[in-house]
Amino acid sequence: MKNDYYFHGSDLEEIQAKYNVKAEDITNFAANVNPLGISPKLRKELSNNLDIITSYPDREYTNLKNAISEYASTNVENILVGNGTSELISSFIRYISPKKAVIIGPTYSEYEHEVSKTGGKAYYLPLYEDDDFKLNIDYLLNKLDKSTDMLIVCNPNNPTSSCIDLVTMRHILDACKENHIYVLIDETYIEFVNAIEAYSAVSLSQFYSNVIILRSTSKFFACPGLRLGYAITGNPDLIAQINRTSKPWMINSIASEAGQIMFRDKDYIDKTIKLINKERDYCYNAFLELDGFKPYKPFANFMLVKINKKNLTSNDVFENAIKKGMLIRDCSTFPFLTSEYFRFCFMKHEENVKLIDCI
Amino acid sequence: MKNDYYFHGSDLEEIQAKYNVKAEDITNFAANVNPLGISPKLRKELSNNLDIITSYPDREYTNLKNAISEYASTNVENILVGNGTSELISSFIRYISPKKAVIIGPTYSEYEHEVSKTGGKAYYLPLYEDDDFKLNIDYLLNKLDKSTDMLIVCNPNNPTSSCIDLVTMRHILDACKENHIYVLIDETYIEFVNAIEAYSAVSLSQFYSNVIILRSTSKFFACPGLRLGYAITGNPDLIAQINRTSKPWMINSIASEAGQIMFRDKDYIDKTIKLINKERDYCYNAFLELDGFKPYKPFANFMLVKINKKNLTSNDVFENAIKKGMLIRDCSTFPFLTSEYFRFCFMKHEENVKLIDCI
Numbered sequence: 108m109k110n111d112y113y114f115h116g117s118d119l120e121e122i123q124a125k126y127n128v129k130a131e132d133i134t135n136f137a138a139n140v141n142p143l144g145i146s147p148k149l150r151k152e153l154s155n156n157l158d159i160i161t162s163y164p165d166r167e168y169t170n171l172k173n174a175i176s177e178y179a180s181t182n183v184e185n186i187l188v189g190n191g192t193s194e195l196i197s198s199f200i201r202y203i204s205p206k207k208a209v210i211i212g213p214t215y216s217e218y219e220h221e222v223s224k225t226g227g228k229a230y231y232l233p234l235y236e237d238d239d240f241k242l243n244i245d246y247l248l249n250k251l252d253k254s255t256d257m258l259i260v261c262n263p264n265n266p267t268s269s270c271i272d273l274v275t276m277r278h279i280l281d282a283c284k285e286n287h288i289y290v291l292i293d294e295t296y297i298e299f300v301n302a303i304e305a306y307s308a309v310s311l312s313q314f315y316s317n318v319i320i321l322r323s324t325s326k327f328f329a330c331p332g333l334r335l336g337y338a339i340t341g342n343p344d345l346i347a348q349i350n351r352t353s354k355p356w357m358i359n360s361i362a363s364e365a366g367q368i369m370f371r372d373k374d375y376i377d378k379t380i381k382l383i384n385k386e387r388d389y390c391y392n393a394f395l396e397l398d399g400f401k402p403y404k405p406f407a408n409f410m411l412v413k414i415n416k417k418n419l420t421s422n423d424v425f426e427n428a429i430k431k432g433m434l435i436r437d438c439s440t441f442p443f444l445t446s447e448y449f450r451f452c453f454m455k456h457e458e459n460v461k462l463i464d465c466i
Numbered sequence: 467m468k469n470d471y472y473f474h475g476s477d478l479e480e481i482q483a484k485y486n487v488k489a490e491d492i493t494n495f496a497a498n499v500n501p502l503g504i505s506p507k508l509r510k511e512l513s514n515n516l517d518i519i520t521s522y523p524d525r526e527y528t529n530l531k532n533a534i535s536e537y538a539s540t541n542v543e544n545i546l547v548g549n550g551t552s553e554l555i556s557s558f559i560r561y562i563s564p565k566k567a568v569i570i571g572p573t574y575s576e577y578e579h580e581v582s583k584t585g586g587k588a589y590y591l592p593l594y595e596d597d598d599f600k601l602n603i604d605y606l607l608n609k610l611d612k613s614t615d616m617l618i619v620c621n622p623n624n625p626t627s628s629c630i631d632l633v634t635m636r637h638i639l640d641a642c643k644e645n646h647i648y649v650l651i652d653e654t655y656i657e658f659v660n661a662i663e664a665y666s667a668v669s670l671s672q673f674y675s676n677v678i679i680l681r682s683t684s685k686f687f688a689c690p691g692l693r694l695g696y697a698i699t700g701n702p703d704l705i706a707q708i709n710r711t712s713k714p715w716m717i718n719s720i721a722s723e724a725g726q727i728m729f730r731d732k733d734y735i736d737k738t739i740k741l742i743n744k745e746r747d748y749c750y751n752a753f754l755e756l757d758g759f760k761p762y763k764p765f766a767n768f769m770l771v772k773i774n775k776k777n778l779t780s781n782d783v784f785e786n787a788i789k790k791g792m793l794i795r796d797c798s799t800f801p802f803l804t805s806e807y808f809r810f811c812f813m814k815h816e817e818n819v820k821l822i823d824c825i
Contacts, residue, residue: 144520154513160691160724161503163684190549194713325522332519332719354553360691361720365519 126429134458136428136451137436139265139296139409141329142458143382146375149328152368159360166355171363175337178370179322181309185339187346188366189357192295192323192336197221198349199319199338203289205256211242213266213441215293218259227256233443239403240267240411244275253286261293262308263300263407266438266450270300270406276308280315290318296407298327298376299383306406312341319345326408327379328369335362383408386453393463400466409452411438420446424466433462485788493817495787495810496795498624498655498768500688501817502741505734508687511727518719525714530722534696537729538681540668544698546705547725548716551654551682551695556580557708558678558697562648564615570601572625572800574652577618586615592802598762599626599770603634612645620652621667622659622766625797625809629659629765635667639674649677655766657686657735658742665765671700678704685767686738687728694721742767745812752822759825768811770797779805783825792821 123130165171168188176183189195200208200221208222212231222229232250234240251258258279263270271279276292283290297307304310308320320339325331335358340346369375387405394402399416414421425437438448453459482489524530527547535542548554559567559580567581571590581588591609593599610617617638622629630638635651642649656666663669667679679698684690694717699705728734746764753761758775773780784796797807812818 140520145517150516154516157509157513158504160689161499163690164693190713190718191715193715197713330519331522334523334715334718354549354556356550356552356693359549359693359718359721362718 122429122434126426128429128432132432133429133434134432134454134461135434136454136458136462137434138331139326139407139452140331141327141379141383141408142452142454143329143375143379145329146369146372148372148375149330149365149368153361153365156364157361159364162360164356164358164360164363168358168363171366174367174370179309179337179339181312181339184343184346185312185341187338187340187349188363189336189338191325191331191334192293192321193217194334194357195321195336195338196291196293197224198353199289199291199321199345200227200257201225202345202349202352203257205289207255208257208259209250209255210259211247211261211264213240213438213443214259214261215265216441218261218291218293222257222259229259231442234264234267234269236413240264240269242269242271242275244278247279248282251282251286251288255286255288257289257291258283259291259293261295262306263296265296265407266409266436266441266444266448267403267411268296268405268407268409268450269403270297270306273305273308273311277311280308280311280318284315284317288317290315291321292318293321295321295323295326296409297322299380299408300406301380301384301387309339312339314341316340316342316345318342324366324369328375330365330369333362333365334358335366382455383453386456386459389456390453390459390463397463397466409450411448411450414447414449421449422446424449428462428465431461431465433458433465435462481788481793485785487788487791491791492788492793493791493813493820494793495813495817495821496793497690498685498766498811499690500686500738500742500767501811501813502688502734502738504688505728505731507731507734508689508724508727512720512724515723516720518723521719523715523717523719523722527717527722530725533726533729538668538696538698540671540698543702543705544671544700546697546699546708547722548695548697550684550690550693551652551680552576553693553716554680554695554697555650555652556583557712558648558650558680558704559586559616560584561704561707561711562616564648566614567616567618568609568614569618570606570620570623572599572797572802573618573620574624575800577620577650577652581616581618588618590801593623593626593628595772599623599628601628601630601634603637606638607641610641610645610647614645614647616648616650617642618650618652620654621665622655624655624766625768625795625800625803625807626762626770627655627764627766627768627809628762629665632664632667632670636670639667639670639677643674643676647676649674650680651677652680654680654682654685655768656681658739658767659765660739660743660746668698671698673700675699675701675704677701683725683728687734689724689728692721692724693717694725741814742812745815745818748815749810749812749818749822756822756825768809770807770809773806773808780808781805783808787821787824790820790824792817792824794821
């Protein structure tokens, strides 16, 4: 099933109509979703256990939180579950209600959108092409002061695929703690990173009460339709406050059951990491050798590429690819990016070969 | 699967421990859930189609709303879907944010709870035992004036199982319209009513812009774990306002898919109505003949009973039943009710016979 991860619903229909390709024939390099699809174990166990919908979910989601706790190496009481990461982003931003939020960008547009919904103002701290879109930590630390209420970081970052390591993150958290700044770290893509323990901030949540880490199952576990996200924070007050305004049941019984299966599915997790590590290396090296393109070193399961050819735009690349049934992401709509940039995620080997051949 | 519909999670564990009965041996007469369980067709089609979780739900839920529209005989644009009725109750009460809400009671406690969460005050308009808990329409109309912002009615009402017919509802809506009062009608149990067309307010939603009707799949379709509820209102502004504050995806792909199957599952719907009609008559007549108990005429899939025996309380009846593996609802905690009242829902025939024998 290859489908409308990024171009939700009507968008994909537009693409089908415009380029005369069928949805089922499209390989989606734009969705950043694990190309393995959902694990056979998950499919089998869920289908054998569908009668769980006859029971209300446990209001505390105890079994689910236990599974997350083992998987993410954190305490059960540090975990909040939510109807997708989008709900959690919204809940935390609404609760903190920052007058001034600093967002490291270019990045996912939803953070800015939510900040403005609460009446706050979002300021982008730009990552520069001159730095290959890597964070300049001194520049960031200089910008943080008591006027800022919240810092939002996507790590690894979408669409740059750059990643902040744990040592650097500690510096950021120290500066934010000193200035009473909440830090929201969206780790939607962190499980794809090679050596997660050197990058994920989960281990720091026990030392910093100002940090909230968000995780998703949509991308790594290939199930955006399940709407299962979770947050990790070592701040019990924050958890209590968000819980107080939450619905009695944030996620349904099937999402709760699915989580318990997937977080313990070591075989699927290992296979995914192995595949992505291999294909990331393959694609990065292939683009290093391609004339007229500059790939930025990817940490997540996707890569940002700059076009260095006159008269070739990201829309051209997009159109060439979609005509051959491959959907990539034209990045010209991201703040700070232009029609020189596109992004694609790593699919199965033969699909990646096909994409690179086409470019 | 007989389980913790009413006594969520830990409560059922308490009951197991206190009365030394295993959860799987308990027949749940307290949950008001369709005793047929989920339909075999739903189970089969869902389990064959679990890969829908690899796709984001359609943001507009077009196919789901089409199915609801046919099922509930209303226009697609009048429909809102939500993560269970509890989310919709919360969303509408928050949006209307009534300073003064009138609730016809005794009823489900969640309405009052949500009103007080928004800072409003809830006033119960009591149903009287002298009227067999039927609504006194003149009394209600007398109480409604411009100081009221919202009227909340559960129809059929839980726990009385009484039901307001369409002619009476029209009088209520006229009075409310005149006084600028929003009316929230929770029709969670309406599909169990014999001759739904004479009781459901859906047909009135085209004439009254002040009415919101809530429907659930938890009880009639036996799937509280799915968290699939919907609202019907003929007021487009209200829909637009609620949509604006909603998450991008209110329910997950599986709930969306399940809805499309269940609302068209005529066989299951017919079987349920037939079973409940039969068992409602059977139980009501059996209690009419029982000495020392007064049943109130039930319209939904459950019945309220008054104990007219000295030295017998609802807790005694509860304890007698649970020791034999039957969980009923002691109604002493409902406002306006006392330890003379209990409620039970209609299960399969042999189970109902067993319950009546025990009482």
